[in-house]
Amino acid sequence: MASQPDEAGTEPPNGPPPFRFKGERRWPIAGAVLFSVALQLSLPDRHVLSPTVLFPTVEVLLLVVLVIGDPGRIDRRSPALKRLTLAVIIVMTVDNLAGVAELVRGILDGSDRDNGPVLLATGGALWVTNVIAFSLWYWLLDRGGPAARASGRPRAAAFAFPENATPELAPPDWWPQYPDYLYLAFTNSSALSPTDTLPVTRWAKMLMLVQSSISLVIAVMIIARAVNLLN
Numbered sequence: 732m733a734s735q736p737d738e739a740g741t742e743p744p745n746g747p748p749p750f751r752f753k754g755e756r757r758w759p760i761a762g763a764v765l766f767s768v769a770l771q772l773s774l775p776d777r778h779v780l781s782p783t784v785l786f787p788t789v790e791v792l793l794l795v796v797l798v799i800g801d802p803g804r805i806d807r808r809s810p811a812l813k814r815l816t817l818a819v820i821i822v823m824t825v826d827n828l829a830g831v832a833e834l835v836r837g838i839l840d841g842s843d844r845d846n847g848p849v850l851l852a853t854g855g856a857l858w859v860t861n862v863i864a865f866s867l868w869y870w871l872l873d874r875g876g877p878a879a880r881a882s883g884r885p886r887a888a889a890f891a892f893p894e895n896a897t898p899e900l901a902p903p904d905w906w907p908q909y910p911d912y913l914y915l916a917f918t919n920s921s922a923l924s925p926t927d928t929l930p931v932t933r934w935a936k937m938l939m940l941v942q943s944s945i946s947l948v949i950a951v952m953i954i955a956r957a958v959n960l961l962n
Contacts, residue, residue, distance in 0.1 A: 754806025754881040757798060759909045760867070764794050767823055767863045770856040774830070786826035793819045808878040813871070820867045827860045831945060838956045854953040858920065858946060865942040866916035870909050872934070880906055889935040890915065893927045920946040 768787045797815045801807055834853055870877065874885035885906075892911060894901035911928075918926040923943045930936045 754804035755877050755908050757801070757803065757805055760805075760870070761794060761798060763863050763867065763909075763913070764790060764819060764823070767827075767860045770860050771826055771830070774853055774856055786822050786829075790819055790822050790826075793822065804881075805877045806881045808876075808882065813876060813878075816867075816871055820864060820871060823860070823867070824864045827857060827864055828945070830857050830860070831949060835948065835952055838952050850953055850956055854949050858949050861942060861945050861949070862913070862916045862920050865919070865938065866909070866913040868938055869915055869935070870912040872938075873907065873912070877908075887932075889930065889932040891929045891931050916942065919943055923947055 768790055771787045772784065793815055797812065797819065800815065801809065801812050830853075834857060838850075869890065873889045874880050874887070879885045888895070890907070892907055894905045894907075898905070915928045918928075919939050919942055923946060925939065930939055
């Protein structure tokens, strides 16, 4: 028997979604990945992984395959495409962690190359890449991912955005997209704590904890080395 709407006039759980948004455009995500790759390649001597171009090259190749597989808007729920996106983020995160490890090792060893400009450039590149990597983690995992959010049938939210608390101030049919997660990652790295967006699941809290810890390590090591250089 065909399913019938309930008394409120809505579809039953196994019916079509009550609404659907246009999927996000892929270019902001692709641009963020390429910007991160440029930062990684700008400091090739800061990698413990060899060759230094290996991980950035893998990121670009995975991104190309991803764009070819689903160009335009992200509105197709595909496990293969989601795994490809996950692979890009994992490679970026591992490469950046290797750069942070090399930065810490170099500072603790008192390397002569750690002059002011090099130190600031290195720390800045690692900090920005950390923001991009975790913004992509949040964007991919929250509410089932971008395709699930666009379908109108997202999973339970992992982050409470201010637009959720004050819907009367948000645009009609607002839903989180990549810029919202980029802002979340930036404020978490700069404030080292949640600001206007709160994590409401354990995995979201743990991811934010890891991101804040990495940013704190970068800041503390640079400040410590800078004080040493001034002395």
